[in-house]
Amino acid sequence: MSNTRILLVVTAIIVSALLLVSCGGGRQNGTVNTSMSDPATCAAPQGPFRHIYVTVTDVKIHQSDSASPNDSGWLDLTKDLSGNPVQVDLLGVSNQCFLAMLGSAGIPAGHYQQLRIFLAADNVSVSNNKCGSFANCVMLTSDPSNTPQALQLSSETKTGIKIPSGQMAGGEFTIGAGETKDLNIDFNACASIVVQGSGKYRLKPVLHAGEVETQSTGASISGTIIDKNTQQAIAGGTTIVALEQKDPNGVDRVVMETVASSNGGFAFCPVPAGTYDIVAIAVNGLGNTYAATAVTDVHPGNVLGTVPLTPAALPASITGQVTTSTDNAGTAADISLSALQSIGNNTLITVPLAEQSSATATLATAAGTCPPSTDCVSYTLAVPGTNPAVGAFVSGNQNPTASGSASGDYTIDAAAFVPGSAGQSDCSNSPQQTSATSGNTPLTVLPAGSATAHNLDFIGCQ
Secondary structure: OOHHHHHHHHHHHHHHHHHHHHOOOOOOEEEEEEEEEOOOOOEOOOOOEEEEEEEEEEEEEEOOOOOOOOOOOOEEOOHHHOOOOEEEEOOOOOOOOOOEEEEEEEEEOEEEOEEEEEEOOOOOOOOOOOOOOOOOEEEEOOOOOOOOEEEEOOHHHOOOEEEOHHHEHHHOEEEOOOOEEEEEEEEOHHHOEEEOOOOOEEEOOOEEEEEEOOOOHHHOEEEEEEEOOOOOOOOOOEEEEEEEEEOOOOEEEEEEEEEOOOOOEEEEOOOOOOOEEEEEEEEOOOOOEEOOEEEEEEOOOOEEEEEEEOEOOOOEEEEEEEEEEOOOOEOOOEEEEEEEEEOOOOOEEEOOEHHHOEOOEEEEOEOOOOOOOOEEEEEEEEEOOOOOEEEEOOOOOOOOEOOOOOOEEOEEEEEEEOOOOOOOEOOOOOOEEEOEEOOOOEOEEOOOOEEEEOOEEEOOOO
16 A cells, blocks of 8 residues: 555544544533522521521532442532632522522533532631631521621531432433533522521531523523412512422422512522422411412423412411431431422422421421430421412413312421431431321311321431
8 A cells, every 4th residue: 555545544534533523422521511599588587597608619420329429430510619619698689590600611421410519618718708717607687797607517528418310300410512501509508507406507408400591581480479369469478489399209399499579579590491380378467378379380481470379367387296216215317397288199299388488497306305215306387277279380370279178288298317417318217207196187287276296206317
């Protein structure tokens, strides 16, 4: 073969290889832009916090849902953060869609099923630190001086906060060769703060993630909450709106939550692709509650118009106790507690807790006056004394059907987590539910009435 022919063959091979790569031949990366959001419910003046600051040092992604922090295969989405951490106020600014853009990185095309977000320890230098000598802190509504209170962490600084596939929209994040996609992390601050018996604040992080469209109104869901009788915004009090999605057990879990403005307006953004239910509840300035109202089959880009809530008189209360043990001795655990109601079709919605300014309650068991060989915590949930109004999404204003019931039927749902573990599940029988009272009758309440739920007893805890 002549030198000329050899040169032509080699040139053809090189050109073919270049064309293969340019067409996505398995080696070209995709680009991921990572952001953070948090439509919060616990902000001043109604909620207990003026600010919740966390300092982010890194975000990593892996293709395996079961990968441990020390396994190979982790990819860095925010390489610049390690040397220049970003401090984010999770309560942000009203109607602000994104709290922070964390970074941009190229990663191989593929399917990714786990994220980990890392927070700074107190010895990390933070530019323009709002927390004084701390890296992460809270500031209380009750403290006009805005004195930082340390937000205690544990493994969040070393192993990161795990966001598994079950907390990622669609169960995974997929990117193709040459694609650019926006990945958003929603940090539910109001469900993530544990107030300890010592009066200190600890982080039990609750996060979700998913692909969003940062430049499109198609990534938002909005509407206006009104009083069904007056057709006006609900006067005073607190109106909480939750964006919920069904889990494999038929329970609508809260993905995002927000507080409606004084004119009733609310918006969720950015919202990953998927099908959601909107669940709203309110307590007005006179202390009267409204029935939970669910609008089903909602998608990003939908505008709900007006969503009427049905007055339900004074709130009812459900009390109860949660215990935790190793099987033969008491041990502490973090508890996430929810009030559920049926909307038919084998679906239970999470009823937001308007008086607590949160969709769920976060508690911690401790030693005290408890049943033998357990740690425990008692709770009281204020809820509407009626069943929910329900309607499927329609274009224009919504018209959900009120239940017409004179009482409310509830299921109490609880999940246990290892304290200070960045959200690691605990106990051999977690989660748990009860729809019975302590007297083993149906857990039903009337307006202004009360009921005591059957104990939730967790065993096999660490």
